[in-house]
Amino acid sequence: MRxxxxxxxxxxxxxxxxxxxxxxxxxxxxxxxxxxxxxxxxVEDASGRxxxxxxxxxxxxxxxxxxxxxxxxxxxxxxxxxxxxEGSGPAVDACAVDGERVALGxxxxxxxxxxxxxxxxxxxxxxxxEHPERVAGVLLIxxxxxxxxxxxxxxxxxxxxxxxxxPAGVGDRL
Numbered sequence: 001m002r003x004x005x006x007x008x009x010x011x012x013x014x015x016x017x018x019x020x021x022x023x024x025x026x027x028x029x030x031x032x033x034x035x036x037x038x039x040x041x042x043v044e045d046a047s048g049r050x051x052x053x054x055x056x057x058x059x060x061x062x063x064x065x066x067x068x069x070x071x072x073x074x075x076x077x078x079x080x081x082x083x084x085x086e087g088s089g090p091a092v093d094a095c096a097v098d099g100e101r102v103a104l105g106x107x108x109x110x111x112x113x114x115x116x117x118x119x120x121x122x123x124x125x126x127x128x129x130e131h132p133e134r135v136a137g138v139l140l141i142x143x144x145x146x147x148x149x150x151x152x153x154x155x156x157x158x159x160x161x162x163x164x165x166x167p168a169g170v171g172d173r174l
Contacts, residue, residue, distance in 0.1 A: 027152035032143055035166040037101070037174035041082075041142035042074040043090045046162035051092040051144060053083040053111065055092050058122060060138045065126050075105070075127040077138045084111035084121055091146040093168050096127045104171045105129040107143050130170075139174055 005014045034047045040056040060077035064070075075096045084090060089111035095103040105127040114123035129135060143164045168174060 016094060027156050029152050029160050029163060031163045032070050032165050034168070035142035037095065037097075037141045038138060039137070039170075041092065041140045043092060043144050045143050045144050048160050051083075051090055053081060053090055054110070055090075055109075055140050055142070056080045057094070057140060058083070059140045060096075060135075062132050065128075071128070072131040075129060075132065075135055075138060076124065077127065078122060078124045079109055079114060079140070080123075081111035081114045081121040084114070089146065090144040092143065092161075093145060094125065094138055094142040095141070095172075095174060096128070096129050096135045096138050097174055098134045101139070101172055101174045103168050103170055104131065105170060106168045106172075107170065108167060109140075110146065112145040141168055141174065 032048060035041065035044055042055060043051045043053040045051055048085060053120055056079065058078040058080050058140065060075055062073040063076050064072060065074045077094065079094065090109040091108050094108050094109045095106040097103055107125065107127060109123065111121060111126055114121040127138070145164050145167060150158060151163065
């Protein structure tokens with residue numbers, strides 16, 4: 001008579017495990033390491049695999065933003081995505097850096113914002129920095145920031161998996 005009780009208990013444990021309920025030890029988060037920043041980068045997913053998309057800073061200059069000229073010079077830059085799908089696709093961080101490659105200001109730019117005539121996937125954006133005179137260039141970080149899946153802490157049942165690195169910020173060396 002001991003075997004049927006064990007079989008019933010084992011069946012109940014298997015049912016709980018298969019349902020996905022209360023298995024916090026099964027949820028794992030991994031965060032990708034930040035890729036090497038550059039003027040032209042191959043975009044990578046959160047696992048470090050190439051997406052077949054290239055992002056590039058086409059040019060940049062310091063000038064007042066037309067909507068807030070009283071704030072002085074900001075970094076106006078143009079960027080291009082090659083190989084991205086129309087209307088959706090990856091996003092990368094763009095950072096104005098000084099001569100030591102220290103970030104002075106960053107923002108995420110999306111391939112969906114890059115459009116132009118004859119299929120040219122170009123766009124432009126602005127970076128406000130505290131000391132525009134220190135800007136030596138604009139770099140892109142290759143990690144795709146377009147999809148931020150939920151963490152185990154946020155959702156133990158459906159969270160977890162690979163995540164992009166934290167976005168770059170002021171003071172980060174790229």
